[in-house]
Amino acid sequence: MTAREHVRDLLDFIDASPSPWHAVATIEQRLQASQFQRIQESDSWSLVPGGRYYVIRDDSSIAAFAIGKQDLAETGFKILGAHTDSPSLRVKPQPVLDSDKLLRLAVEVYGGPILATFTDRDLSLAGRVAYQESDGRIASRLLRFDEPLLRLPNLAIHMNRGVNEDGLKLKKQAELPLIFSASVEQQLPADRFKQLLERASGIATEQILSWELNVYDTQKGAFWGDDQLFYADSQLDNLASCHAGLSALLDDNALNSGNTLVCAFFDHEEIGSESCKGAAGSFLPDVLERIANSIGNKPDDFRRALANSFMVSADMAHAYHPNFPSSYEPGHKVIVNQGPVIKVNVNHRYASECVSEATFIRICQQAEVPYQKYAHHGDLPCGSTIGPIASAKLGIRSVDVGSPMWAMHSLRESAGVLDHLYMIQALRGFFSSR
Structure with missing residues (x-):
């Protein structure tokens, strides 16, 4: 491919992944198309050399791995880490504000978005709902509104002369609620919102118990520039790294290298990673230990494998x-357009140190990729990034890298x-290297 x-x-x-829950579903589809098998954390694992597997934790973190045929204790894991979440606005549990014959949705800031970029955009909602099935069990389902549903109109310059x-x-409490409908006197606002959820999910309103909804931009990604050498979309940070890592993992040379390969894509990086499915949680350590135990x-031997492992933390630069x-x-x-970026910080905000830097430089040189x-x-x-967090938990040498972006x-990155x-070529080289 070019x-x-x-x-x-x-x-x-x-564009298929307007929320971290959708991102994991998109990744899962691509893994299944390459003969990866889903396994559950609640089951006993029986893995075989040459096997391809993935496991999902709480719908928005996923670890995919291919079991190598080489001695794991001697060769270690080759790990690519990235994150599925992006800074955004999230809908509050009781979201509907009814005033001045308009309905608005109350939202909360997730992470550190540039709030001004949400104004005057064609916004909508995507995420998941939790509901009660007929047998009493709690389940979840993805939902997405494809059409523009929400808007945050700017205040006219005549009323904001210094803008x-x-x-x-924007004041986060008072000036971020999003307009989504005209108020209808015959209908309770809360009912109107639940009917929206029923329409998008196919689940009856009386079954819906809770939701997590992400505000996203409905404008699709595009190439731009006189020579079309740039592109723009939402969530480049960090779905571009997820895509690059997944593309490298699914390369035939990587899968046939004999190495044990792991792609770990975490939720909650943008809010500190402190959760059961974030990089500061047990997800990656659990997966790696269970791989070692199962084979x-x-x-x-597991500790030896960790000592012989290397992790690339990929996050945009x-x-x-x-x-x-x-x-x-x-x-x-x-x-x-000048190649992957090795990110360095002496206070260890990035995981890179001189040996891991040198290792990645050698990977780039062998792949004939500039850096x-x-x-x-x-x-x-x-x-x-997740780099220092995951590296500290596991004791694995790591490097932080990313593709440069503006x-x-x-809400619209380039x-x-x-x-x-x-980046794909460098990560292919990493997964395939001896």
Whole structure:
């Protein structure tokens, strides 16, 4: 596939995944198409060399793995970590606000989105509902409204004269509720909302008990620029890394390498990873230990496997923006379409250290892929990733990398077409290397 074809597939992947729950469902479909078998955490595992498996925790975190034919204790795991969630707005449990003949939905900020980018967009809802089945069991189901359902209109400049000088500032409690309908006197607002959920999910309103709903942009991803070497979509941070990792995992050379390969895609990175399915939880350690146990490794062999393992934490990187040169560290301006970025921070906000950096550089060199290095501006606080969290829990040497992008945490982010292919090629090389 060409670089453009890979990005076209990425845009389709993102457009099918308007929430972390949908992202895992999309990943699952692709895994099943490559003969990966779903196994349950509640079952006993019986894994075989050459087998392909995946396990899902609470609908929005997934670990896919291929069992290698080499001695696991000697060769270790090759792990790719990324995250399925993106900064967004989430619907509150009692969301309907009825005033001034309009219905609005109350929302809460999830993570650190650029709130101004949600204004004047064609927004809708996607997520999951929990409901009671006829036998009393609790189940969940995905739902999605494809059509624009919500809007956050800007205040006219005549009433906000300083917006172009001071920037758009939105009060999270009072100014974020989203308009979704006109008020109808004959109908209770709460009933109107539950009917919306019934329409999208196919579940009767009396069965619906709770929900988790993500606000998303209905505009599809697109190529842009005079030479079409850039692309834009929502959730590039971090579904682009998930797509690159999954594409590398499903490559024939990787699957036939004899290595034990793991792709772990976590929810809740944007809010700190402290959950049962986040990178700070037990999900990845549980999966790795059960793999080792199932193929007959002793406890000491599992520890040896961890000592011989390597993890690539893939999360998007800050591309240099020429309109704002003072925001970047001199000498560390990473450029779009110039290759994967190795992210370095001496306070270990990224997991990279000199040996793991060198390891990834060698991978790029062998794959004939260019690479770049990033350090954050000294006067600005640095973000973090799942890398330091997962690496600390497991004691595995790790490196933090990502493709450069603009407008991180905007509802409409941008990146370079060539970089996505470069990242896939580098990760293929990682999975296939001896």
